[in-house]
Amino acid sequence: MKTSILGTLCLTVAAGLMSTSAIADTSDRRIALSNNYAGNSWRQAMLTSWEKVGGAAVSDGTVAAADAFTTAENQVTEQAAQIQNLILQGYNAIVINAASPEGLNGAVKEACDAGVVVVSFDGIVTEPCAYRIAVDFKNMGKVQVEYLAGRIDGGDLLEIRGLAGVFVDDEISAGIHEGVAENAQFKIQGSVHGDWAQDVAQKAVAGILPSLPEIKAVVTQGGDGYGAAQAFKAAGRPTPIIVMGNRHDELTWWKEQKDANGYETMSVSIAPGVSTLAFWVAQQVLDGKEVPQDLSVPFLKITQDTLEVSLANTQAGGVANVEYSLDDAKAVISGN
Numbered sequence: 338m339k340t341s342i343l344g345t346l347c348l349t350v351a352a353g354l355m356s357t358s359a360i361a362d363t364s365d366r367r368i369a370l371s372n373n374y375a376g377n378s379w380r381q382a383m384l385t386s387w388e389k390v391g392g393a394a395v396s397d398g399t400v401a402a403a404d405a406f407t408t409a410e411n412q413v414t415e416q417a418a419q420i421q422n423l424i425l426q427g428y429n430a431i432v433i434n435a436a437s438p439e440g441l442n443g444a445v446k447e448a449c450d451a452g453v454v455v456v457s458f459d460g461i462v463t464e465p466c467a468y469r470i471a472v473d474f475k476n477m478g479k480v481q482v483e484y485l486a487g488r489i490d491g492g493d494l495l496e497i498r499g500l501a502g503v504f505v506d507d508e509i510s511a512g513i514h515e516g517v518a519e520n521a522q523f524k525i526q527g528s529v530h531g532d533w534a535q536d537v538a539q540k541a542v543a544g545i546l547p548s549l550p551e552i553k554a555v556v557t558q559g560g561d562g563y564g565a566a567q568a569f570k571a572a573g574r575p576t577p578i579i580v581m582g583n584r585h586d587e588l589t590w591w592k593e594q595k596d597a598n599g600y601e602t603m604s605v606s607i608a609p610g611v612s613t614l615a616f617w618v619a620q621q622v623l624d625g626k627e628v629p630q631d632l633s634v635p636f637l638k639i640t641q642d643t644l645e646v647s648l649a650n651t652q653a654g655g656v657a658n659v660e661y662s663l664d665d666a667k668a669v670i671s672g673n
Contacts, residue, residue: 362624387403477636489554494555543571
């Protein structure tokens with residue numbers, strides 16, 4: 338699975354040119370993860386990947402610490418206070434999955450002024466001193482509509498959004514609406530927030546379905562496809578094309594429907610292991626390497642043809658994933 342996913346992500350590693358041995362220059366450096374939210378399977382997988390890769394880096398002496406901290410609520414003020422505490426605790430680098438692109442800029446600037454390296458990913462920050470690892474979330478929304486345009490002649494859509502007020506939610510939704518604007522045969526008839534969680538999405542979809550006409554397709558953000566399918570089933574309505582978000586339960590349901598009646602869709606999300614790329618970027622900056630301030634990585638797409646292999650390599654309750662090695666990170670850095 339790793340080979341196929343890495344191929345999908347277009348990561349080319351030059352064999353023999355990059356060493357994975359411990360880096361003595363960072364062996365006494367401490368890296369912290371500041372995470373704003375952990376209430377769905379993607380975030381849990383992200384934290385697990387961080388702990389796995391960061392823990393190994395501590396064990397082999399590459400860094401002295403790779404600790405993870407998650408705020409109780411998705412609140413800017415709470416995460417800003419957390420970042421300030423990490424500065425006081427003497428961390429040399431802080432990796433951030435941010436509650437807001439702009440709201441944490443003051444705390445991020447404090448960290449930079451204190452000599453702390455700041456790397457943001459997924460939920461990125463706009464403070465110029467920070468490093469950013471971004472996915473083109475807007476395009477991730479737009480490709481869903483483009484996929485539908487190649488499948489059906491048009492029709493009414495239901496949009497399931499993510500966590501309200503978060504940069505990622507706004508960007509994916511903007512891409513979906515841009516795609517609809519360019520494909521006038523589609524119309525969004527309703528929009529609900531599923532918080533990237535199946536149970537929340539199911540309840541939200543069930544609540545809006547009675548007011549909607551026949552829905553031809555559901556555009557999503559990840560962690561909501563299975564919940565949407567269950568809501569349509571419970572309402573006794575035809576199952577539309579539901580774009581999935583790489584979660585195990587979504588892929589399992591898709592495989593069952595594919596085997597039973599040839600159901601076709603696609604699935605797309607950012608790999609939660611992007612946290613490990615952020616870890617290695619922070620380590621490389623601490624090691625004195627020249628790193629671009631802005632890095633980009635592709636999202637992870639699963640098609641009708643790659644469903645079985647993706648599902649077989651996705652942990653139950655988890656998300657299709659790739660974890661980055663130091664070599665992978667160097668390749669991404671040089672590629673950008």
